[in-house]
Structures are given as structure tokens and as C-alpha cells.
Amino acid sequence: IAALVFLAVQRVLQETWQADASVSLRPRKVFGEYLIVLREREFIIYAGAASAATAGLFSYITGSAFVYIDLFGFTAAQFGWIYGANACSLIAASQINRALLKKYDIRHGLLVCAAAQSAIALLLFAGCRMGFLPMPAMLGLVFCFLFCFGFIMPNATGVALLPFSRNAGSASALIGSMQMIFGALASALVSYLHDGTAGPMALMMSLCACAALVLLVSTAFLPARGRRGARL
DSSP states (O other): OHHHHHHHHHHTOOOOSOOOTTOOOOHHHHHHHHHHHHTOHHHHHHHHHHHHHHHHHHHHHHHHHIIIIIITOOOHHHHHHHHHHHHHHHHHHHHHHHHHTTTSOHHHHHHHHHHHHHHHHHHHHHHHHHTOOOHHHHHHHHHHHHHHHHHHHHHHHHHHHTTOSTTHHHHHHHHHHHHHHHHHHHHHHHHHTOOSSSHHHHHHHHHHHHHHHHHHHGGGGSOGGGGOOOOO
């Protein structure tokens, strides 16, 4: 597919835009743009919240196969259906989010969803730790956790990008890098803490959800200049 795209660009598609001399891909220039982005406190907070939420997703991805197949005894085919249903919850939330943004403040909605996700994750962890969480409850709580993620990640990312126009590409690249780094660290910790129970997965999901909530709550202490653009 990549080879076909390359051939199409070279042979079929004609360039319609002249090169922009103000844009440079030299490493020094690129890292300079990153430093400019990182000076924006609002970006750091909301990008951090989006990255923490993504780490919670990666924690679920890392531990779910063991929990559902080895602990609860689902077959590989059944696990596929469960995984797909959870993915649908995330996608459904992102679509509902579009309608809600027309009526509600994006920052307030972020706080509500982050608080709900943290409560769900803590209940999940407490149930796994104390051993009283039945399989249907586990399925329901994880479904709701991912449903909340479908609201948190796109909204946090959108608010993080609000302060930027010219260097929005650098800001977007930084967010993507942060999400992958946080996700990789969370996945590694779930594997490192593996003890034959669902505890490590639930623990990391809880820590990540609570970290995102703390970051979002901290925006109340930002100066008024840092809380502009209440709606997208």
C-alpha cells in the first residue's frame, strides 16, 4: 500500500502548493518549536491528562487477555468479542461527545468524565484486591472505564492544542509522543507487577485515571489567560 501511495505521489499527483520557506525540518529548529510548546502550562496539563488516560488504556490492553482468558476462562474467540465490544464503547463515546460539545463546556465535561473514570477504576481495583468482584461486574466496569476514555482523550487533546496556531503541528507531535511513552511505561509496569491476578492491571488503570483527574483539577489554579477558549 505504501509503495502504491509513493508511485501515485510521484507519477499522478501534481504539487499545488509552493514550499514554505518559514518551515524547517532541521533538528535544531524542530526542537526549538518543541521548547516553545512546552512553555505553555495549559498544554502541559491537558497533554499530560490525555497521556495519563492513554496509559490507562494501554494498561487494559496489556492485562486484559490474561484476565479474561486465564482467570475467567473465556476462549480466545470470546475474548475477541469482549475486546471488540469494549472498543465499540470507546467509539460510541467519541461520537456522543460531538453532540455534547454543542451544549456543554468542554473543560467541565472533562472533569466530570475524569472523576467518573477514577471512581470506576478505584472500584475495579478494590474489587480485584479484595477478591469480591464477579466476572459480570469486571466486564461492566471495564466497559464503563473505556467509555469514559472516549470522552477524555479527544477533549483533553483538543484543549491542549487551543493555544497554538502556527506551531500546532509541533504540539500535536508532542502529544502523540507523550501518549506513546506513557502507554509503554504503563504496559511495562503491568507486566513487571504481574502476580497471577487482575490486580496489576486494575492498579495501573486506577493510577492513570487518578493522575488525569489530578491534572485536570489543577487547571483551576491556572491564571485566567491560561483558561481561554472554553468551547471548541
